[in-house]
Amino acid sequence: MRIIVTGGAGFIGSHVVDAYIDAGHEVLVIDNLSTGSAENVNHKARLEQVDIRDAHGVAKVFPSFRPQVVNHHAAQIDIRRSVAEPIFDAEVNVIGSVNLMHQAVRNHVKTFIFASSGGAIYGETPHPAVETAAKAPISPYGAAKAAVENYLFAYRKTFGLNSVILRYANVYGPRQDPAGEAGVVSIFASALIAGRGVTIFGSGEQVRDYVFVKDVAQANLLALDHLESGVIDVRSPDGMAYNIASGRATSVNELYEEMSRIIPAKVAAVHADARPGELMESRLDIERAHDVLGFSPQMNLPDGLLETITWQKHMGSGLVIQH
Numbered sequence: 001m002r003i004i005v006t007g008g009a010g011f012i013g014s015h016v017v018d019a020y021i022d023a024g025h026e027v028l029v030i031d032n033l034s035t036g037s038a039e040n041v042n043h044k045a046r047l048e049q050v051d052i053r054d055a056h057g058v059a060k061v062f063p064s065f066r067p068q069v070v071n072h073h074a075a076q077i078d079i080r081r082s083v084a085e086p087i088f089d090a091e092v093n094v095i096g097s098v099n100l101m102h103q104a105v106r107n108h109v110k111t112f113i114f115a116s117s118g119g120a121i122y123g124e125t126p127h128p129a130v131e132t133a134a135k136a137p138i139s140p141y142g143a144a145k146a147a148v149e150n151y152l153f154a155y156r157k158t159f160g161l162n163s164v165i166l167r168y169a170n171v172y173g174p175r176q177d178p179a180g181e182a183g184v185v186s187i188f189a190s191a192l193i194a195g196r197g198v199t200i201f202g203s204g205e206q207v208r209d210y211v212f213v214k215d216v217a218q219a220n221l222l223a224l225d226h227l228e229s230g231v232i233d234v235r236s237p238d239g240m241a242y243n244i245a246s247g248r249a250t251s252v253n254e255l256y257e258e259m260s261r262i263i264p265a266k267v268a269a270v271h272a273d274a275r276p277g278e279l280m281e282s283r284l285d286i287e288r289a290h291d292v293l294g295f296s297p298q299m300n301l302p303d304g305l306l307e308t309i310t311w312q313k314h315m316g317s318g319l320v321i322q323h
């Protein structure tokens, strides 16, 4: 199939591109390289440096490639920036997404896959959240993800655009930017490698579900097959959504302990005040993804952490890991 992957120069998107290319698909990447890098892009994919806010630029890319699928990963992913600059966040994450949906319909794209966020839209989840759980986004970033889900539902009902929404837990793995805000694993890894102390906000007992990026890429591959078979319940955006997670919750303290087993800490971790608005518990139920998509995460946390740390060490030494 011919597939456009937006954000394909970024952390998760680049792994999705690799999985699609390995499966024999033809891929065009749309990315403005704001946080992504051309080096992440599989050399068998075509890269168009376009901003998804640029309706005209996006419109130019579609007709020449004639995509059958759009897989949408490009986003402003910094929650704190979404709080500081909510209009910018909405321009990229809402308007940019609608630009893509609009072109998808105009160019007869059959299916649209959207990278949403379980962590940002469910709120506190003392029990693993199922897809139909109440939504309580507290950041503009989460509100934008929920808005795009609603748009996708409307686009399905109004224009017949078929879509799958993948609601990710905390994704980690090679190519995640340790300078970014999102990835505690890569932030801890870079500190431990450099022999710096890490800062743990709050008690460290806040739990998250850490899912390995290659398992997430696999879910994007499974979503293609699922779309082909076309069996999707469509009575609400939830009916098109799948939680993509490891199914296992880990506290920040446990994560740090596990990582310092791989690289013993030279400096003790320090604790700082909890960050306002930070969730205590974020857990996702993956039964639906398992039953319907056939999703079954393969990577366990210690091996995934080892692979991530090994990659980060290579990056620090200036070695480029080839695709």
Ligand SMILES: NC(=O)c1ccc[n+]([C@@H]2O[C@H](COP(=O)([O-])OP(=O)(O)OC[C@H]3O[C@@H](n4cnc5c(N)ncnc54)[C@H](O)[C@@H]3O)[C@@H](O)[C@H]2O)c1
Binding pocket: 006, 007, 008, 009, 010, 011, 012, 013, 030, 031, 032, 033, 034, 035, 036, 037, 050, 051, 052, 053, 072, 073, 074, 075, 076, 077, 092, 096, 115, 116, 117, 118, 167, 168, 169, 170, 171, 172, 177, 182
């Ligand atoms: N990392 C996680 O744990 C996580 C969790 C839930 C959802 N997500 C979602 O997954 C997707 C990918 O996230 P990531 O962690 O790989 O982030 P990333 O920053 O590595 O990737 C985002 C990519 O989008 C590109 N981009 C940003 N703004 C753009 C614009 N205006 N036009 C074109 N390209 C643009 C960036 O250059 C980058 O390559 C995002 O939609 C994010 O919201 C990520």
